[in-house]
Amino acid sequence: MQHSPTTALGQVIRRFTRMGKQYGVEWWILVAGAIVIVGVVSMAMFAPVIAPYNPYDQETGPQLAPPGSEHLMGTDNLQRDVLSRIIFGARTILGVAILAAILSSILGISMGLISGYAGGGFDKVFSLMMDSIYSFPGLILAIAFAAMLEPGVTNISIAVAVIYIPTYFRLVRGQTLTIKQELYVEAARAIGAPGSTIMSKYIFPNVIATTAVVFTMNVADAIMTEAALTFLGLGLPPSVVDWGMDLAMGKKFLPSGQWWLITFPGAMISLLAVGFTMLGEGLSEILNPRLLEK
C-alpha cells in the first residue's frame, strides 16, 4: 500500500471525476466555486506571508504608479501597494461576510423553528414582522443600521446580518410548519417529548440541507452588501484594509485614467461573490438532483 502524495492526489482526482460523471456539470460548477473560495481564503489566511509589502506602508514606491514589475497591481495615491491591499483586504471582507452569515443563520433559524413550532398569535406577529423586513430593500436597511452604529468590524457585521434573518426565518418556519404535521412528530409529542427536543432532533436535521444552500448564497450576498456599505463610506473606519473602501478612494482618480485603482478591487469582489454563488448553485442541484435526466 503506497501512501505517496502522487497516489493520494490520483485517488482524489479519480473520486472527483467519478462524482462529476454522476452529477454532471453541476458538480464541476460546485468544484469551481469551491476552488475560488479556497483560493481566496488561503490568500486571506497567509496574507502576511504572500503580500509583498505592508498594506499600510505609505512609502512603498512612487505615487499612483501603474501595474509593473515592482508593483504587480500598481500603487495608490498614498504610495501603498495595491496588490498587498488586495491580499489583506480579503480578510476583512471574508470576516465580515461570514460573521454576518453565521449571525443571521443562528438567529433566523432559531426564530423560524420557534415561531413555526409555537404557532398561533405569536407566530402571526413574528411572521408579519419578518415579512415586512424581507420586503424592504435590504441595503437601505443596512445603510440605516451602519449609519447609526460606530464604524467597526462587529457593527458592520451586525448591520449586514440583520437583513438576512428574515430569509432564514421564512425558510425554516415554512419547513417547520410542514414537518410539524408529520406523524412521527405527533408520536413524539404523544410520549411527552418537550418542544425543544422535537425542534432540535426532528425538525432541525430536516432543515439543514436547504439551509446550507441558503447559507452560501447568504455569504455571497453579504459580500456584496459589505462592499457596498464600505464603498459608501459606512461601516468601517479608514484604518481597516477593505476592497470597497479602496474602490471608493480609487473612484476619484478615474477621470485621470488610473484604472488599476478600481479594476482590481472590483474584480476581486465579483470573483469572490461568483465563487460562493457557484458553490451554492452546484450544491442546490446536487442536493435536489433531477434524477431522470442525463
Added chain:
Amino acid sequence: MKNLLRYIIGRTLLTVPMLFVLLSIVFVVVRVMPGDPVSAMLGGHAPEKVIEQKKQELGLNRPLIVQYGSYLLQICRLDLGDSMILKQTVMSTLRDKLPATVELTFFAMLICMLVGVPLGAYAADKRRSAQDYGIRLYGIVIYCIPVYWLGLMLQMILGVWLDIFPIAGRTSARIFSSTFDRTGLYVLDTILAGNVEALGDVLIHLVLPCVTLGLVLSGIFIRLTRANMLDVLKADYILAAEARGIHHRRLVYKHALLNAFVPILTMMGLQVAILMAGAVLTETTFSWPGMGRLLLERIYLRDYPTIQGVIVVFAIIVALISLVVDVIYAFIDPRLRY
C-alpha cells in the same frame, strides 16, 4: 369584474399592518440607536443647557410612546417634519428628488426585463446545452458584479475614453429643466412640452445609469424566468398543445412564457426592493439627484428627520408596489378571482 374589486379591497387592507410594522421599525432604528442627534446637530460641543432646550423644542423629551404616536399621526397627515440642517420641509425635499429615482428605476426595470426574460426563456428551451450554461454563467457573473463598479467601468470606457455618454446628472448644463419641469419625470415632461432637444438630452443621460442597473439585475430575471419556464414546459397543457401541432416557438414563447410570467410577477414586489437598493448605489455613482443620493448626503450631514423621511417613503413605495403587483397578478391569472 366584481371579484376583482373585492380582491383589490381585501388586498389593500392587508397593506396597512405591513406598513405599520415597517414604520415602527424605522422609528425604532432612528430613535433608539446610540449617538445623540441633537448634540451632533449643534456641533458636538454645545453646553448641556442648550442641548436640553433644543431637545425640548423638538419634542425629544417626551416619553417614547408619545413620540411614537405623534410620529404616526404626522405620517398620516403626510407631514414628515423639517430638515434639521437646511431650511426645508422634508416633504418638499422628497418631492424634488423622488421623480428622479422613479424615472431611473422604471427604465432600469424595463431594460432588466427586456434582457433577462427572453434570455431566461431561451436558456430553458435549450436546456443543458452550451447556450443554456453560457446564459446562466452570464446571469451569475453579472449579478455578482457590484453595480457601482460596473457603473464606474462603463463611465470610464464609454464616458471618458470614448466620450459617447455623459457620466453624471440628468441633464447637461445648457438644458434648463425649469422650462419643462412639471411632474419631475423628465422624459414625460419633455414630451409634454414638445421640447425634442431636451428629450434627447434627458434620454442620453438616462442610458448609462439605467443600463448599468438594468444589466446587473437582469441576472436575477434570467434565473427566475429559466426556473419557472422549466417547470411550465413540463406541464400537460404544453404537451397537449404540442399534440395539436402547434409550432415549437409558439409553445415556448406564448403558452409557456405567459404561464411562467405569472409567478415572476409575484416576485416583482421583491425585485422592486432590490431595484431600489441598486438605485441608491447607481445614483451615487452617477451623481443622479434622486432619493438614494439624498439618503447618503443626509446621513453624512446627520439630518435625522430627512433620513427618517426617506426611509419612510421607501417603505410606503414597497408596500404600494407590492399591492399593485398583486392586483395585476389577479388580473392576469383568472384562477385567483373566480
Added chain:
Amino acid sequence: MNGNILEIEKLTVHFPIYIGTVRAVEDVTLEIKQGEVMGLVGESGCGKSTLGFSILRLLRPPGLIAGGQIRYHGNDIVKMNKQELLAIRGKRIAMIFQDPLTSLNPLFRVGDQFIEAIQTHANGVSNKEALERAGDMLKRLGIAPDRLYEYPHQMSGGMRQRIMIGIALVLNPDLLLADEPTTSLDVIVEAQFLDLLNELRDQFNLTILLISHNIGIVAQMADRVTVMYGGRLAETGKAEALFADPKHPYTQGLLASIPNIKLDQPKLHSMPGAPPDLVDPPFGCVFHPRCPYVMDKCRREIPPSFNDQDHRTACWLYG
C-alpha cells in the same frame, strides 16, 4: 391500403438515464385497422403510454425512438421532418390525455384554445368562423356554446374531458389516441364519457387507440385488444377471443386477477413476482421469471409473435 390506418413495426423506445438505459418499448409490432377501437392494456410501466406518445413523436427528453417504423397511411412518422409532423398532429392524428384540468392552458379561455387549434391547421380561417366551428362542436358534445368564454378551472372534470375531446376532434382527424382518458374521472362520469366516445366514433368515423390499465373499459369499448408486458408485446387479437380464451400466460394471469363478485374467492389470484426492471430486463422471454409454464427455451430465447388467424402471441408455448 390494406385497411390498416396505422402500422407499427418493430418499434423500440429507450430512455438513457444516468444509471443505464430504460428499455421502455422493445421491438413492438402491431396494426390498427381503419374504423376500429384498439385497446392497449398492461400494468403501469409496461410501455403502453410510451408507445402512445411515440406515435406523434411526443416523447420528452431523454426519451428517444431507437428503432422501428410507425407507418400512417404508408408514411413513416419516425422519418418525417418537422413540417410533415406538425401537419399530422391534431389534424390527422389527435391525442387526448389523462388529466383534463392540466391538459388545458389555465390562462386562456376555452374558446381561444379552440381557435388556436383550428387556425394552426387551416390558413385564413377568421376568429369568428373558428369560434362558430367550436360552438358547433360543443353542441354535438352537449355543451352550451357560450361556455367557450369560460376558463378551464370554471368547469367540472367531466366537462373538461369533453372539451378536450372537442378540441381534438374539431379538425376531424382519422385517428384518436386516448391515453388513460378515464383514469382521473369518477365512475359515473367515466360511463358517460365512454358512451360519448362511442357516439363520436360513429359520427366522425373515428379510429381509436384506447390506452388504459383499466381492463374493464377496454373490454367495453374495444374491437381488438393488445396486451403489453415489460415493454414488449404479449398478445394481440380480437377482443372477444382474447377475453374468452387468453393465450399468453400473462394475459391469463391478468384476467384471472380481476375480482369477480359472483365467485366465491377466499383469496384473490395474483401473479408471483414483480414487474421487470426495464434497465436490466430478464434474459430470454421477459415474463419467464413469473410464468407458471416456463420452459428452458423461455430462459434463453426471446419468443417471436406466433400468428394464428390474426391472433398473435409472443410465447414459446405456441411455437
